[in-house]
Amino acid sequence: MPDSIVELRSDTMTRPTPGMREAIANAEVGDDMSGEDPTVNELEARMADLLGKEAAVFACSGTQSNQMGVWTHCQTGDEILIDKTGHIGNFEAGAPAVLSGASVRMLDGQGGLIDVDLVQAALRPINQHFTPTRLVCLENSTNIGGGRTYPLEQIERVCAFAHERGFKTHLDGARFFNACTARGYTPREVAAHFDTVSICFSKGLGCPMGSILVGSQSDIVRARRARKIFGGALRQAGIPAAACLYAIEHHIDRLSIDHEHAQLFARGIAEIDGIRINPDEVETNLVFFEIDPACGTAAELSAALRTRGVHINNVGGPQRLRACTHLDVDADGVLRAVKTIAECLAEGPGADRPAASGAYAHA
Ligand SMILES: Cc1ncc(COP(=O)(O)O)c(C=O)c1O
Incomplete structure (x- = not known):
């Protein structure tokens, strides 16, 4: 990567x-x-x-x-x-x-x-x-x-x-x-x-x-x-x-690291205004979260993140996104993703943002 x-x-x-x-x-x-x-x-x-x-x-x-x-x-x-x-x-x-x-x-x-x-x-x-x-x-x-x-x-x-x-x-x-x-x-x-x-x-x-x-x-x-x-x-x-x-x-024994990274991500974004997530419900490597409609749609946030090198898809509803941790993502990457989400939300919804492709939305 x-x-x-x-x-x-x-x-x-x-x-x-x-x-x-x-x-x-x-x-x-x-x-x-x-x-x-x-x-x-x-x-x-x-x-x-x-x-x-x-x-x-x-x-x-x-x-x-x-x-x-x-x-x-x-x-x-x-x-x-x-x-x-x-x-x-x-x-x-x-x-x-x-x-x-x-x-x-x-x-x-x-x-x-x-x-x-x-x-x-x-x-x-x-x-x-x-x-x-x-x-x-x-x-x-x-x-x-x-x-x-x-x-x-x-x-x-x-x-x-x-x-x-x-x-x-x-x-x-x-x-x-x-x-x-x-x-x-x-x-x-x-x-x-x-x-x-x-x-x-x-x-x-x-x-x-x-x-x-x-x-x-x-x-x-x-x-x-x-x-x-x-x-x-x-x-x-x-x-x-x-x-x-x-x-x-x-690669089986190391899955717990992905779960720790998922927790790091979930707890990080829980602090951001406009993001809805309960980190206690994150059990594995999949982190689902929602963006407040006042801050835009999930597709808009996904597209804005993509332009800054953070790939997170809009999955399962207009306000819902999914981040998935795995062996190609380390703690620094996770923290960078959290920071980038905070930056995008601080800038507010962007009407000119392209729609996210969602090509891998269900994998
Ligand atoms: C829960 C679940 N079952 C089955 C599959 C199908 O796997 P594949 O993409 O290898 O066909 C996926 C793929 O994302 C999945 O998430």
């Missing part, structure tokens, strides 16, 4: 470190579609073990891995229950309907988190009129919900309730290790309650690409078929998988 830019739009903006590039360059490879790529095989075995599951399958992206989970559990005509902000239901281009023929019912959770009462209220009799519910999806940490995380007891409650009713459970763990880090839970403690868990390597873990779906042997056999149908089965995939193995060794 050029020193002149503080990149807070998304943790997807991270670039591979020199160490990661070296791991990529030295990757042993084979034909993964034939099960012969040793690096992919090592990654899948490692992740299955880390989460205490039987098997895992490497995927190109979080969207692909989530949708492999949906396809594994659902048949045409089935219904998925998910919070109203959930990525699977909002930002995957209608993939549950397109790829699995499944409809999505949005629940009115808090901070992107749902509890048993909402799932219970969504239950319907088995009747020819109703779409049969098949899958309950949780997101942890939540993205648009606000970077929030589930207490283990809540996960346990929701998943136990879903399983008692014969539903499957899938976790969109795009930022799974951020959630584990924030709550101090082990990956196994969290994963134990889900049939399948999808985890992204291309976000806070800093890899150029790659996600993984973890679950039972039989579910992963089905998910592999989904991956092939979706055109995502690869050949010498050890090249990206080597980056993922590197990230497991070097």
Whole structure:
């Protein structure tokens, strides 16, 4: 990242470190579609073990891995229950309907988190009129919900309730290790309650690409078929998988630093007149905040910041912005972003500011 830019739009903006590039360059490879790529095989075995599951399958992206989970559990005509902000239901281009023929019912959770009462209220009799519910999806940490995380007891409650009713459970763990880090839970403690868990390597873990779906042997056999149908089965995939193995060794333990930087940012901007944020609600590396309408719109502030080398997107509403900390942002960058926001607001709303692009608004 050029020193002149503080990149807070998304943790997807991270670039591979020199160490990661070296791991990529030295990757042993084979034909993964034939099960012969040793690096992919090592990654899948490692992740299955880390989460205490039987098997895992490497995927190109979080969207692909989530949708492999949906396809594994659902048949045409089935219904998925998910919070109203959930990525699977909002930002995957209608993939549950397109790829699995499944409809999505949005629940009115808090901070992107749902509890048993909402799932219970969504239950319907088995009747020819109703779409049969098949899958309950949780997101942890939540993205648009606000970077929030589930207490283990809540996960346990929701998943136990879903399983008692014969539903499957899938976790969109795009930022799974951020959630584990924030709550101090082990990956196994969290994963134990889900049939399948999808985890992204291309976000806070800093890899150029790659996600993984973890679950039972039989579910992963089905998910592999989904991956092939979706055109995502690869050949010498050890090249990206080597980056993922590197990230497991070097980039999970450091996520707490991103969370500290998020706190630094949140507490800094909380002092600025015209900014609304409760830093106590910032749990991970995502910081959502609002600009008072009297000070302009989020798009205007985003555009003004951009001209000063601070990249923060307008996300999730006309007054709402999201800053995301990651391994390419240090404490100095965070403090510079805080100072620049204060300067922009001190100057007042600018009618001549260009609109922000919002190109990465939901990643
Ligand atoms: C919560 C969540 N799930 C899934 C995804 C999809 O990941 P990808 O962009 O790799 O498809 C994202 C991406 O931003 C996300 O934030």
